[in-house]
Amino acid sequence: MKDVYLSKSDEDLMSLLINEDSLALEILFNRYYPALCRFTSIYIKDYSKAEELIADLFMRLWDKRKELQIKSVKSYLFTAAKNLSFNEIQRAKLTLLSLNAHVDVLEYPDSHLNPQELLTSRESYAEIIGMIDQLPDRQREVLLMSRIDQLGKDIIADLLGISVRTVETLLYQAVKNFRSSTTDRPTN
Numbered sequence: 001m002k003d004v005y006l007s008k009s010d011e012d013l014m015s016l017l018i019n020e021d022s023l024a025l026e027i028l029f030n031r032y033y034p035a036l037c038r039f040t041s042i043y044i045k046d047y048s049k050a051e052e053l054i055a056d057l058f059m060r061l062w063d064k065r066k067e068l069q070i071k072s073v074k075s076y077l078f079t080a081a082k083n084l085s086f087n088e089i090q091r092a093k094l095t096l097l098s099l100n101a102h103v104d105v106l107e108y109p110d111s112h113l114n115p116q117e118l119l120t121s122r123e124s125y126a127e128i129i130g131m132i133d134q135l136p137d138r139q140r141e142v143l144l145m146s147r148i149d150q151l152g153k154d155i156i157a158d159l160l161g162i163s164v165r166t167v168e169t170l171l172y173q174a175v176k177n178f179r180s181s182t183t184d185r186p187t188n
Helices: 002-006 010-018 022-044 047-063 073-095 099-105 115-133 137-148 153-160 164-184
Strands: none
Touching: 002 022, 010 022, 010 073, 022 047, 022 073, 047 073, 073 153, 115 137, 115 164, 137 153, 137 164, 153 164
């Protein structure tokens, strides 16, 4: 019986899947799982997390089998895997947005500085982090993705589901607000 299913097209398997045929899901899973895991790991750089996302994708496919209108199963699966990857990246980024929790991770200047210079330098880092934290959420997010993670504007746009022009505008506003807050701060 399984041999008959192996020769079926993706669309035939999808038709069987809609009619609650779990063997059709198993064949689709075996057919695409390895490639989807490799594809997803390109984006999220963590193969075990990629495996988890793709397993979830197939569970969702089963759960929503009657609602889905899929013309090309392969295209649907790879597009869904890409979207899941971007969602995972965005979720991970959002947990890192508050920089105050990560002050210790920043590289401080060379240790050849005298204690006064070192203290002043660390205070400056903390001050900069505080100013970045004061930016509006979306501006802070775009600024960090661009300047800290060094992601391109097109990648940021894909990750956030906004246009490249919106990314450019947010980045411009973030830099403008950051500069404004640095000139407004009191000097000792």
